Amino acid sequence: MIRFVKQLVLSCFVLMLCSCGGNSTESNSAIILDDSSSGNQGNGQQGSGGSGLNAQKFIPIQTFTLDSDGPNLGKTAYQLIWQVFGVGSIESPDLYSKDHTEVEHIVEATDDVVGHYFNFLAHRDLDYNKGVVSDRQRNEIKAYDNSNPNLLGYEGETFQYSWKFKVSSELELSSKFSHFFQLKAKNAVNSFANGDDDQPIVTISGVEKSASGNELQVRYSKGTDTLGVMTSDVYLAKLNWGSITDEWLQIFVQATYAENGHLVLEITRLRDNNKILSIEESGIDLLRANDSNDFVRPKWGIYRSISEAESLRTDEEKVSFANFVVTKGVLQE
Incomplete structure (x- = not known):
């Protein structure tokens, strides 16, 4: 597996080529980036071709967008989400x-940076996991079986996902997991x-680390091995938490779903249009399908x-999202 990680510090560009192999949860190739530069490194916008280091031309087939229409205006947050991803x-x-x-757990708000957006709320002692008391709690939206089929990634298909994301420095983390995005x-x-x-398969998560x-x-994650034993996660990148909190970020993901798949993931800080993380993985297994109906x-x-x-x-915690875009497409040389 070939791995490219790009770090921009001030106006310098550093390209590091390293392997992400190994079964340890503390991979030697994990990268911690703490970019506090204020230089402009591009506009952070994603065109139809993406911006992966070796990206082929991406030709869109169908695009879906989810935008807030503002608090107490138009439709409710739930109605807006259902009309894109489906009831359920x-x-x-x-x-x-x-x-x-x-309490409604997805509400709308507005600011001067992104305009209208969604707040996803969490309450430590009150929220469960889809009605079940357990060691975890969930407040998520997803594409699923009854969504438009062009929102679901089948074998050999390529998708682009982009959205804006903001998390408060007051949000507290544990050493376990707090997932904000999943490809599942x-x-x-x-x-x-x-x-x-x-x-x-892929997550963007916040984690408390006592040392760093x-x-x-x-x-x-490759999931389980052929004997049913869960394999260890591989860290593709690590960002210093303080470098991303209280900031609106633009996140872009391009994924080709195949056993010999391809992944691009980029994070751009909106305040100064500085790209603070860029990952490209070639030959990565992004498929868990057992037949043609799995996605x-x-x-x-x-x-x-x-x-x-x-x-x-x-206290009530909140994580903010805006301007979701999902595009199914094809790659051309």
Whole structure:
């Protein structure tokens, strides 16, 4: 597997070529970036061709957009989400009768940077996991079985995903996981022959690290091996938490779903249009399918472990998202 990680510091460009192999959760190739530069490194916008280091030309087939229309204006947040991803695409606690039903968990807000956006809310002691009391809690949106088929990634297909993201420096993390984005397989029948669909393939997560400080991590998982034993995550990148909090970020992902797949992931800070992270993985297994009906879908929100509850605040937490775009396309030389 070839791995490219690009770090921009001030006006300098450093390209590092390294392997992401190995089974350790503390990969030697993990990169911690702490870019506080204010120089303009481009506009951070993604064209139809993406901006991967070796990206082929991306030809769009169909594009879906999800935008907030503002608090107390137009449709509700849930109505806006349902009209794009379908009824059943929201996994918020208040939509489950045995969960935290007193509060809407996705609400709309407005600021001077991105305009209208969505806040995803979490409550440590009140929210469950889709109505089930467990060691984790979930407030997510997703593409799923009943979504438009062109939102679902089948074998050999290529998708681009982009969205704006902001998290507060006050949000507290645990040493387990707080996922803000997932690429996750959905199989009709699970089989250990191809990694099954239990573990997400790619995640963007916040994690508390006692030695190095809190981090925003990009993780990759091969799922289970052929004996059903869960393999260790591989860290594709780590960002210093303080370098991304209280800032609107533009995130771009391009994924080709194949056993010999391709992944591009970029994060750009909107304040100064500075690209603070760029990853490209070639020959990466992004497929967990056992037959032609199995697919990969995106998920956004906050899905976190609460097994270390003492590490988390009792206060209401929020994670902000804006301007979701999902595009199915084809690659051309």
